[in-house]
Amino acid sequence: MLQQTQVATVVPYFERFLAAFPTLQALAAADEQDVLRLWEGLGYYRRARDLHRAARQLVLEHNGDLPDDPDVWRGLSGVGRYMVGAILSQAFDRRLPIVEANSLRVLCRFFGQTGDPRRGPGQRWLWETAEDILPRTRVGEFNQAVMELGALVCTPAKPRCGKCPLASMCVARKQGLQETIPVPPTKPKVIEVREVAVVIRHGERVLLVQRPGTGRWARMWEFPHGALRAKEAPDDAALRLARELTSLGVEVTDEMETVRHGVTHHRITMICLGARKRNGAFRSGFYVDSRWLTPAELGPYPISAPQRLLARRLVEGSVQRNLF
DNA sequence: AATCCGGGGAG
DNA sequence: CTCCCAGGATT
Numbered sequence: 001m002l003q004q005t006q007v008a009t010v011v012p013y014f015e016r017f018l019a020a021f022p023t024l025q026a027l028a029a030a031d032e033q034d035v036l037r038l039w040e041g042l043g044y045y046r047r048a049r050d051l052h053r054a055a056r057q058l059v060l061e062h063n064g065d066l067p068d069d070p071d072v073w074r075g076l077s078g079v080g081r082y083m084v085g086a087i088l089s090q091a092f093d094r095r096l097p098i099v100e101a102n103s104l105r106v107l108c109r110f111f112g113q114t115g116d117p118r119r120g121p122g123q124r125w126l127w128e129t130a131e132d133i134l135p136r137t138r139v140g141e142f143n144q145a146v147m148e149l150g151a152l153v154c155t156p157a158k159p160r161c162g163k164c165p166l167a168s169m170c171v172a173r174k175q176g177l178q179e180t181i182p183v184p185p186t187k188p189k190v191i192e193v194r195e196v197a198v199v200i201r202h203g204e205r206v207l208l209v210q211r212p213g214t215g216r217w218a219r220m221w222e223f224p225h226g227a228l229r230a231k232e233a234p235d236d237a238a239l240r241l242a243r244e245l246t247s248l249g250v251e252v253t254d255e256m257e258t259v260r261h262g263v264t265h266h267r268i269t270m271i272c273l274g275a276r277k278r279n280g281a282f283r284s285g286f287y288v289d290s291r292w293l294t295p296a297e298l299g300p301y302p303i304s305a306p307q308r309l310l311a312r313r314l315v316e317g318s319v320q321r322n323l324f
Numbered sequence: 325a326a327t328c329c330g331g332g333g334a335g
Numbered sequence: 336c337t338c339c340c341a342g343g344a345t346t
Contacts, residue, residue, distance in 0.1 A: 003342045009332060010341090043330025046344075080343045100341045119325070147341055156339065157335080184338080186326095 003047060007151075013042050024064055027055040050078025068092045081127070090140030097130035098143045102150025107133075108182040109154060112171030116183050 001010045001017070017038050021027040027035070032052055039048035054076040058064060062072065068091075073084045085098035099107075107129050108117050115122040135142050153160045159178050161167045172178045 002340090004329085004340055005331075006333065006340050041331070043332090044342090046329070047342090050343085078343065082342060086341075098341080101339075102341065144341090151341080 001042060001047070003044060005042060005044070010042070013039070024055050024066075025059055027052060028059040028064075047078060050076070053077060054079065066091060068094070070094070070096065086140075086143065089143050093137060093139055095131075095134050095136065095139050097127060097134055098147075099126050099130050100147065102147040102154075103130060103143075104150075105156065105182060106146055106150045106154045109159075109172035109178055110166060110170050112175060112177065112181070114177070114181060114183070116185075118185055 001014055020034075020038055021030055030052065032049065035048050035052045036045060039045055042048075057076060058066070066087075067073070068088070070084050070088055073079050073087060074081075079087075082098050082100055085096040088094040089096050089098065104117055104126060107113070107126060111129060113122065113125065115125075117123065117126045149164070149166075153164045157179070161170070161173050161178060164170070164173075167173055170178070172181045
């Protein structure tokens with residue numbers, strides 16, 4: 001949960017999650033949809049699937065134990081070098097380093113590393129340095145101390161050098177570079193992509209959404225709960241689609257709103273078609289009752305006749321051709 | 325090596 | 336708005 005997510009944000013999710021799945025066995029026995037539901041709002045939903053799969057793997061292949069073995073952990077999907085170090089240094093006092101956003105900042109500043117530590121030689125330097133400075137015992141505590149220093153004192157902006165126990169030995173501070181180290185990561189360039197989605201909601205109302213560009217749409221494919229936002233007005237392609245939907249006997253509105261599925265409140269009877277051109281490939285599917293279904297899976301699923309007709313039209317591509 | 329994933333917090 | 340967050344998989 002803590003990957004790329006601030007601690008304060010995670011806490012309530014963590015507590016809910018452990019209340020629902022108090023043990024490794026409970027998590028392993030859970031349905032994936034239930035795991036995802038508790039993750040809803042946190043983002044990076046692959047983490048939830050990986051965690052769930054890892055729990056099952058540990059129960060099946062390791063008797064439900066947490067092995068004192070880096071190779072076993074590294075073999076789990078979703079577990080990288082950071083997590084191996086974090087888990088084993090804290091659970092078994094293994095002398096393994098961790099590098100994340102906080103320790104990265106602390107190390108780069110302390111040793112005056114002016115290169116980009118996120119790649120190339122800087123990456124190697126970072127992990128080697130993190131390992132070099134490890135104590136022989138209480139490794140987990142040390143790792144956490146470095147992170148805590150980065151989170152509370154050696155902050156990204158306006159570091160509190162006056163409060164830092166390492167200030168007298170800090171190279172960046174000595175050179176007045178504490179604000180410019182580490183160098184910011186290079187910004188990714190934005191690629192224009194046309195994307196269209198249709199959501200049919202309970203009560204025969206249709207929400208029409210078209211979002212050009214931003215790329216923020218991808219989350220719909222990963223896990224749609226509460227993820228779809230629409231602020232732009234529909235364009236010509238979207239309006240053509242609206243006319244086609246109308247011809248199918250469905251009420252259409254161009255009302256733009258934020259879709260909050262609110263799975264806990266009311267049962268959702270809707271279909272969502274997402275269409276996306278990505279790397280030349282075309283993917284589509286349906287979102288029904290909080291589940292993501294492929295066209296094949298939609299077949300036996302109980303939906304209304306108008307919805308099924310619309311779904312078939314969409315799959316057959318008469319709508320898709322109007323969009324791209 | 326570059327890209328993608330998903331929100332929210334803070335300035 | 337921008338930058339950042341107890342990273343990791345994929346291409």
